[in-house]
Amino acid sequence: MLPIRFRRLAAAAAIAVVGVGALAACGNGGDDEASAGPVKLRFLSLAWQKESLQANKDLVAKWNSEHPDIQVEYVQGDWNSVHDQLLTSFEGGDAPDIVHYEASSIGEFSKQGYLADLKDLIPADLKGQIDQGVWDTVTFDGQVTGVPFLLESQVVIANKKLLDAAGVTVPPADGGWTWDEFQANAQKLTKSGQYGVAWALKSPTNRVLNLALNYDGKFFYSDGGKTEVKIGDAEKEIPKRIHDMLYTSKTASPEALGMSGADTLPGFFGGKYAMLPGSVSLRQQMVEQAPKDFEWVTLPPVKGLSANQAANPQTLSVSADSKHKEQAAQFLSYFLNPTNMATLAKGDWLVPTGKQANEELVKLTEGKQGWDVAANSAADLTVAPFQQADGYPEWKTKYATPALQQYFANKITLDQLASQLVDGGKQVLR
Amino acid sequence: MLGKPSRTGRTLQYLALAAYLIFLGFPLVWLLSTAFKPPRELVQLHPTLIPSNPTVQNFVQAFTEQELGRAAWNSLQVSLASAVLTVLVAMPASYALARFKSKLGTLALGWVLLSQLFPFVLLIIPIFLVLRQAGLANSHAGLVLIYVVWALPFALWMLQGFVRNIPRELEEAASVDGASRLQTLRRVVFPLLAPGLVATALFSFISAWNEFFFALVLIKTPELQTLPVALARFVGIEGTARLGPLAAGALLATLPSLIFFAFMQRRLSSGSLAGAVKG
Numbered sequence: 102m103l104p105i106r107f108r109r110l111a112a113a114a115a116i117a118v119v120g121v122g123a124l125a126a127c128g129n130g131g132d133d134e135a136s137a138g139p140v141k142l143r144f145l146s147l148a149w150q151k152e153s154l155q156a157n158k159d160l161v162a163k164w165n166s167e168h169p170d171i172q173v174e175y176v177q178g179d180w181n182s183v184h185d186q187l188l189t190s191f192e193g194g195d196a197p198d199i200v201h202y203e204a205s206s207i208g209e210f211s212k213q214g215y216l217a218d219l220k221d222l223i224p225a226d227l228k229g230q231i232d233q234g235v236w237d238t239v240t241f242d243g244q245v246t247g248v249p250f251l252l253e254s255q256v257v258i259a260n261k262k263l264l265d266a267a268g269v270t271v272p273p274a275d276g277g278w279t280w281d282e283f284q285a286n287a288q289k290l291t292k293s294g295q296y297g298v299a300w301a302l303k304s305p306t307n308r309v310l311n312l313a314l315n316y317d318g319k320f321f322y323s324d325g326g327k328t329e330v331k332i333g334d335a336e337k338e339i340p341k342r343i344h345d346m347l348y349t350s351k352t353a354s355p356e357a358l359g360m361s362g363a364d365t366l367p368g369f370f371g372g373k374y375a376m377l378p379g380s381v382s383l384r385q386q387m388v389e390q391a392p393k394d395f396e397w398v399t400l401p402p403v404k405g406l407s408a409n410q411a412a413n414p415q416t417l418s419v420s421a422d423s424k425h426k427e428q429a430a431q432f433l434s435y436f437l438n439p440t441n442m443a444t445l446a447k448g449d450w451l452v453p454t455g456k457q458a459n460e461e462l463v464k465l466t467e468g469k470q471g472w473d474v475a476a477n478s479a480a481d482l483t484v485a486p487f488q489q490a491d492g493y494p495e496w497k498t499k500y501a502t503p504a505l506q507q508y509f510a511n512k513i514t515l516d517q518l519a520s521q522l523v524d525g526g527k528q529v530l531r
Numbered sequence: 532m533l534g535k536p537s538r539t540g541r542t543l544q545y546l547a548l549a550a551y552l553i554f555l556g557f558p559l560v561w562l563l564s565t566a567f568k569p570p571r572e573l574v575q576l577h578p579t580l581i582p583s584n585p586t587v588q589n590f591v592q593a594f595t596e597q598e599l600g601r602a603a604w605n606s607l608q609v610s611l612a613s614a615v616l617t618v619l620v621a622m623p624a625s626y627a628l629a630r631f632k633s634k635l636g637t638l639a640l641g642w643v644l645l646s647q648l649f650p651f652v653l654l655i656i657p658i659f660l661v662l663r664q665a666g667l668a669n670s671h672a673g674l675v676l677i678y679v680v681w682a683l684p685f686a687l688w689m690l691q692g693f694v695r696n697i698p699r700e701l702e703e704a705a706s707v708d709g710a711s712r713l714q715t716l717r718r719v720v721f722p723l724l725a726p727g728l729v730a731t732a733l734f735s736f737i738s739a740w741n742e743f744f745f746a747l748v749l750i751k752t753p754e755l756q757t758l759p760v761a762l763a764r765f766v767g768i769e770g771t772a773r774l775g776p777l778a779a780g781a782l783l784a785t786l787p788s789l790i791f792f793a794f795m796q797r798r799l800s801s802g803s804l805a806g807a808v809k810g
């Protein structure tokens with residue numbers, strides 16, 4: 102007869118085995134694909150606006166009904182955690198076949214070899230639809246690892262009644278104000294209890310670096326394989342102008358500094374701010390949330406030496422581990438044909454990268470609700486050096502954002518800002 | 532010796548208590564208010580607590596767009612299974628840790644505490660690979676396994692404190708009366724451990740119910756995703772959010788925890804031991 106202690110041990114082991122077996126039985130048996138049947142692709146989408154979600158789901162459903170041999174599973178992701186989700190999936194060898202993300206973030210994955218080179222997989226007509234400057238944002242070490250499809254330009258949303266009352270004329274869609282004109286008009290719109298502008302600068306770095314291209318401010322300079330941060334007059338121009346509006350002319354509200362774009366809407370609708378510099382996608386909130394009698398207008402991007410802004414397009418990539426890259430590329434070509442791209446852009450209130458899609462969208466919307474301005478702004482969007490710099494995300498989080506926040510809070514000088522940005526660059530750039 | 536509080540003192544006590552209750556309850560009340568507001572009322576310069584034009588549209592959107600009902604059902608299954616399994620494992624283990632003093636026990640307790648030092652991000656990829664090998668990567672079973680393992684260190688630490696508070700004399704008395712060790716455990720120790728078990732179950736349930744990161748990374752199939760992952764989809768780029776549907780979904784997400792807590796909290800009451808041992 103077995104000793105009692107041994108019997109207990111054996112019983113415990115048996116329970117453990119049964120428990121694990123039961124757990125395994127609860128599982129769905131992993132995710133092995135059947136060898137026969139249609140090709141299955143997983144598509145991780147980050148669409149989150151109501152119309153955009155519907156457009157994405159509808160297009161996938163349409164593809165699936167028209168292509169029984171290539172079935173796409175729509176998987177919903179979210180912007181805030183997609184980086185961790187993808188990193189784990191790539192490391193674990195279980196990444197989605199098709200990934201929705203943005204140009205400035207896929208560089209890291211591209212350099213680690215997680216994304217497929219799409220150069221030879223994308224049809225020529227799709228290539229020709231998109232400007233080379235935009236393709237450059239998704240080209241890393243000669244490999245094209247994403248198809249850019251939605252652009253976000255910085256425009257100005259304004260309260261039409263306040264503009265009229267101050268005698269400020271709305272410029273045409275293709276003729277934006279210069280920075281001097283913008284600042285002068287902000288002055289006209291400033292009076293007791295009302296600021297001309299609300300700069301929502303909770304996350305100031307991307308915005309400043311995007312707009313810096315107006316004055317050819319590059320921030321990141323490469324020489325002989327080494328990248329460094331340099332701050333000259335061109336880089337200082339945009340921060341200085343915003344700072345002047347806050348503390349010299351006092352035409353910009355200091356309370357908006359800690360806000361995100363959407364946080365400024367109550368004040369904008371309440372008449373506290375006359376103009377909101379922000380993304381073209383802010384128009385969606387105008388349509389959905391503005392009071393019924395509120396009149397708003399979209400003003401074209403403000404110009405410096407040029408109206409150039411950094412393009413950080415949303416992208417669709419194919420995982421390097423995908424067993425069905427060609428089929429995934431076929432889906433991308435369908436998903437991003439001019440009509441579908443226009444539908445997706447409309448759903449997200451963003452600008453399509455494709456020329457024909459842009460034209461279709463303006464025709465579809467008759468240029469109303471700022472679509473004419475949005476379409477025109479696409480031509481000025483191009484790659485910026487920071488988008489290609491290794492270490493930019495770390496520089497942005499650890500150094501640039503705190504330094505810019507301090508500068509805009511008037512706690513440090515412009516020269517101190519410059520030196521903090523340069524020092525930060527030395528710490529993180531390789 | 533403390534005297535009876537004065538009328539003023541008592542009033543101040545109640546005022547402080549009321550202020551504390553408002554502090555605790557206000558976010559929930561504001562969430563309730565937001566969930567019933569139409570989009571235009573969410574961006575008023577002077578927001579009101581009571582919606583002027585209450586709507587259930589936010590709930591409709593939350594349920595139709597992100598299938599919150601299914602996600603909530605998934606969360607409920609995973610959380611209940613995690614709570615039950617954690618209690619089942621922690622109960623005997625904590626008794627052994629508290630009652631049988633040995634170097635191994637001290638080491639085990641130290642290891643349990645040490646395991647809490649590892650951050651999620653360090654563990655997630657190895658865990659993912661192990662679960663994938665076991666065929667549990669994209670399943671609720673895998674998630675439950677992780678949640679149980681994740682909750683166990685704290686549960687063990689907490690429960691063994693409860694075990695220590697049970698006087699040994701009670702077990703000795705049962706033994707003198709002829710009870711075997713198993714009978715002593717079943718009829719004396721475990722009933723007295725009920726508040727601890729309830730606290731452990733609550734902790735484990737709420738941890739699993741709220742957990743986001745493991746659920747995000749381990750579950751790929753949309754039909755299996757849990758509530759926190761579904762709720763995150765109402766938040767867009769750089770913190771912009773669809774406040775109405777998010778509030779509606781978040782409100783629903785708090786309900787099961789509240790109900791579970793209300794149901795279990797009666798069992799949390801201490802005092803079962805009052806007068807159990809004289810002297």
